[in-house]
Amino acid sequence: MAKWSSTYFRFGTLLRGIGISFQCACNSYRAEGISCRHKFYSAEISALRSNKQLRNSSEIKSLVPYLDEGCLLRITGRLLEAELCFGEKHPIILPRRCKFAELLATREHERIGHCDASATLTQLRKKYWIPKGRQLVKTMIRICVICKKYNAEPADQLSGQLPRDRIS
Numbered sequence: 001m002a003k004w005s006s007t008y009f010r011f012g013t014l015l016r017g018i019g020i021s022f023q024c025a026c027n028s029y030r031a032e033g034i035s036c037r038h039k040f041y042s043a044e045i046s047a048l049r050s051n052k053q054l055r056n057s058s059e060i061k062s063l064v065p066y067l068d069e070g071c072l073l074r075i076t077g078r079l080l081e082a083e084l085c086f087g088e089k090h091p092i093i094l095p096r097r098c099k100f101a102e103l104l105a106t107r108e109h110e111r112i113g114h115c116d117a118s119a120t121l122t123q124l125r126k127k128y129w130i131p132k133g134r135q136l137v138k139t140m141i142r143i144c145v146i147c148k149k150y151n152a153e154p155a156d157q158l159s160g161q162l163p164r165d166r167i168s
């Protein structure tokens with residue numbers, strides 16, 4: 001995890017160095033996000049394309065996914081009647097073990113001022129649904145340097161022995 005953290009910071013430094021914003025980087029990562037979904041959910045995508053049932057072992061079967069016009073896996077959901085935008089009703093399904101999902105979780109965590117896992121997950125779920133996303137968000141918060149710094153507990157320090165003239 002420490003290795004990934006250092007990679008992320010190198011990535012951030014590189015972006016600053018060449019003047020690319022995180023948003024631009026995320027846009028370019030979207031292409032990777034799509035290939036991630038194909039890599040992780042290829043069986044589900046091919047089943048949906050041929051109008052077959054998903055395997056019972058599929059981790060996204062309970063989400064009742066469908067493929068939209070852009071070949072993105074989205075949740076059918078139960079909020080069709082709610083007054084929400086399309087993305088909130090039908091969030092895009094992303095695999096947890098994908099660098100794009102990790103970057104998204106980190107960005108949302110930073111965007112809302114380093115709030116806890118629940119708040120980060122709420123923001124993330126406005127557009128994306130990551131199965132077992134809470135674990136991912138917790139992992140990203142655990143390696144967040146700013147959170148580590150502010151949540152660090154003060155070290156215990158043992159008092160030294162008093163000198164003889166202060167005892168009597």
Ligand SMILES: [Zn+2]
Nearest residue numbers: 114144146147
């Ligand atoms: Zn943080």
